[in-house]
Amino acid sequence: MEIIIREANLKDLDVLHKFKQALVDAERPFDSTLKKGPLYYYDIAGLIAADHVGIFVAETGSEIIGCGYARIDDSKPYLKHKQHAHLGFMYVVPHHRGKGINRMIIDALKLWSQQREIMEIRLEVYAKNDAALKAYEKAGFAAHMLTMRMNLDESQD
Structure with missing residues (x-):
């Protein structure tokens, strides 16, 4: 199975909208x-x-099986780097997981970022999403800061 990583285009929208809802789910x-x-x-x-x-x-054959983006954001003024790439919309079709596809997408996003002289990449992942944490650590990411929350409206949880 040959896997190609390419930039998305508007012809991919239908599949990417399905991925978006699958990611939410x-x-x-x-x-x-x-x-x-x-x-x-x-x-x-x-x-x-x-x-x-x-x-x-x-993409494999004519089937899109995963996606992700890198967005260049301004960093906080007190950080060493002026900008960083924020990774998001990281998704791989379930029956294609475990084949290194996420890693291939991340590598393409890293290269895209480096070509724009961005040398810091960040992403957010749920603290209890062990599979995602393991995949990102395997790709070279390390935990940096944990966001914590407290709900004061018991009817909302």
Whole structure:
């Protein structure tokens, strides 16, 4: 099975919209603060069109089997780096997981970032999403800071 990593285009929108909802469904068990029903994390067409975003897909044959993006963000003024790439929309079709596809997408996003002289990459992952944590650690990421929360409205949890 040959896997090609390429930049996404508007012809990929239907598949990417399905991936977006599949990602929401996969993350729901880790986040009790998400609203019920369909959610729209990303404006995918906007990401594809943006100069400061690289969105890539993994493809085998004519089937898109994974995706991810790197978005260049300004960093906090007290950090050494002025900008960093934020990775998001990381998704691989379940029956293709464990084949190194996420790693291939991350490698493409790293190269895209380096070509833009961005040398810091960050991402967010749910603290209890052990599979994702393991995959990102395997790709070279290390935990940096943990966001903690407290719900004061018991009717909302």
